[in-house]
Amino acid sequence: NAGVTQTPKFQVLKTGQSMTLQCAQDMNHNSMYWYRQDPGMGLRLIYYSASEGTTDKGEVPNGYNVSRLNKREFSLRLESAAPSQTSVYFCASSDPGASRTEAFFGQGTRLTVV
């Protein structure tokens, strides 16, 4: 009954370091998403993948790259971390093929860039 699993849960990076946030879902969903959550800003979409093999930019893609490795997995990479990327990152998935279904979220990754 895992749903959406994100790793790691916490991470501290130094400015300029790189890292990859991992996300996997076991619900056979076609679409996957990466959001960031900042105080007073709600959730903002970074990138999304409508289906395996496709990715598209969301509202705030600068400084990030993504890979849809297969139907289950969707990773987010920070090539050169900056303090402005300190945030909580959420992965989500949904199945647009169903009738207007909701998105399911992971537990989040709290990233601090110092």
Add this chain to the structure above:
Amino acid sequence: GNSVTQMEGPVTLSEEAFLTINCTYTATGYPSLFWYVQYPGEGLQLLLKATKADDKGSNKGFEATYRKETTSFHLEKGSVQVSDSAVYFCALSLPDYGNNRLAFGKGNQVVVIP
């Protein structure tokens, strides 16, 4: 564009009080509407949803009615408990190009005092 507006500021109220959180939206087409809840240290969970005008979503004593004429989806609960303390997000989705991206409001912190 598509957007969601929630009332400003945190909400503090006493146990058994009536809760209302306002949500209005702007959308092209006919969106589905959602309320998500985020408990401390956790990811977002779907609280309730409505997929067409005049639908009422309900769950755990919370209700919201999809009002197309006022483009609103206000969340209400008649008697809150301390366990309802959380952040509440209003969101909409539109299935453009087979993808159900969510647009979120900024969220409202609800604190229920015993």
